[in-house]
Amino acid sequence: MVGHDPAFAPLRLRGEPVAAERMTADALRRRFISPPSWQPEITADARLAQAHEPLREAAVLIPLVMHEAGPTVLLTRRTAHLHDHAGQISFPGGGIERHDETPVAAALRETEEEVGLRAEAVEVLGSLPPYATATGYVVTPVVGLVTPGFALEIDTFEVEEVFEPPLAFLMNPAHHERRLVDFDGMRRTFYAMPYEAGRRYFIWGATAAMLRNFYHLLRA
Numbered sequence: 001m002v003g004h005d006p007a008f009a010p011l012r013l014r015g016e017p018v019a020a021e022r023m024t025a026d027a028l029r030r031r032f033i034s035p036p037s038w039q040p041e042i043t044a045d046a047r048l049a050q051a052h053e054p055l056r057e058a059a060v061l062i063p064l065v066m067h068e069a070g071p072t073v074l075l076t077r078r079t080a081h082l083h084d085h086a087g088q089i090s091f092p093g094g095g096i097e098r099h100d101e102t103p104v105a106a107a108l109r110e111t112e113e114e115v116g117l118r119a120e121a122v123e124v125l126g127s128l129p130p131y132a133t134a135t136g137y138v139v140t141p142v143v144g145l146v147t148p149g150f151a152l153e154i155d156t157f158e159v160e161e162v163f164e165p166p167l168a169f170l171m172n173p174a175h176h177e178r179r180l181v182d183f184d185g186m187r188r189t190f191y192a193m194p195y196e197a198g199r200r201y202f203i204w205g206a207t208a209a210m211l212r213n214f215y216h217l218l219r220a
Contacts, residue, residue: 005178005189014173018218023167025066025145031218032126032143038220040213044132045206046188055138059103060093061111062143062214063122065164072164073211074146076115077201079160089203091141091210092117092159103127103140115162116153122146128213133206141210165195165203171215179204 008014021027063074076090092111100106104127108119122144132138152162169175170193177192191208195201203211 003180005180008176008178011174014176015215015219017168017173018171018215020070020168022218023071023171028064028125028143028145035126035217036220038217040129041216042131042191042209042212043129045134045209046190053136055132055136057096057103057140058094058137059096059100059107059110059140059142060091060210061107061117061122062091062128062141062210063111063117063146064143064167065146065148067148071167073167073170074115074117074162074164075201075203075207076162077160079156079158088205089201089207091207093139093142095137104142107140107142108144114155114159116155117146117150121150128210128217131206131210131213139206139210141214143214163197163201165197165201169195170203170211171218173215176208176212176215 022031065072065074074092076092078088078090092114093107094110094114096103096106100109104124108122111117112119124142124144126143128141128143130138130140154162175193177194178189179192181188181190190205191212192202192204193208193211195203
C-alpha cells in the first residue's frame with residue numbers, strides 16, 4: 001500500500017518556497033562559492049536492497065537551464081527495459097568509471113552519452129552531499145548551469161524522453177509529498193513531486209530526495 005504521510009500533509013509544516021531572487025544564475029553561483037551552514041534532510045533510500053554489498057559510486061548532473069522566464073531542471077524518463085530505475089524520472093548520469101578523474105567528470109560524461117548535452121555547455125557550480133540508493137549506488141549530485149539554445153541527442157536505449165519542470169515548481173514545498181509504503185513488514189517513507197505538463201510525471205525516490213536536499217541548501 002502507498003499513501004500520503006499525514007504528518008507531512010499540512011502546508012505549514014513543509015517549509016516556505018525558495019524566493020525567485022535565490023534562483024538567479026548569480027545567486028546560485030554565490031550559494032556554492034560561499035555555502036551557508038545547512039544539513040541534507042535525507043541521504044539514503046529507506047530500503048537499501050544491497051546494503052550487504054559495497055555501494056558502487058555514481059554521479060548525476062542536475063542541469064539548471066537558465067531560461068529568461070526562469071530556470072528549469074532538465075530531467076529524463078528512463079526506458080522501461082533497463083535493469084535499474086526502469087521507467088523512472090532521473091537526472092542524467094550513471095556509474096563512475098576508472099577513467100573518470102572525478103565525480104564531476106563522470107556526471108558530465110554520462111550526461112553527454114545519455115542526452116547529448118556537451119560538457120562545455122555546462123557551468124559546474126558544485127555538488128550536493130552523496131545519496132545512497134536502494135539499487136546499491138552512492139550518488140554524487142553535481143549542479144550545473146546551462147544556457148538555452150543547446151542541442152540534444154538522446155540515447156533512445158536508455159532515455160525515453162527529456163522534459164524540463166520549472167525550478168520554482170520543484171523548490172516549492174507545496175508540491176512536495178511524503179508517501180508511506182508497507183514493504184517487508186515495515187512502513188517506510190519516500191518523497192514525491194508529481195508534475196503535470198501534457199502528461200503526468202511522477203518524480204520520486206532518489207531524484208525527489210536530491211531535489212529536497214537542494215531545496216534545503218537554497219533555503220538555508
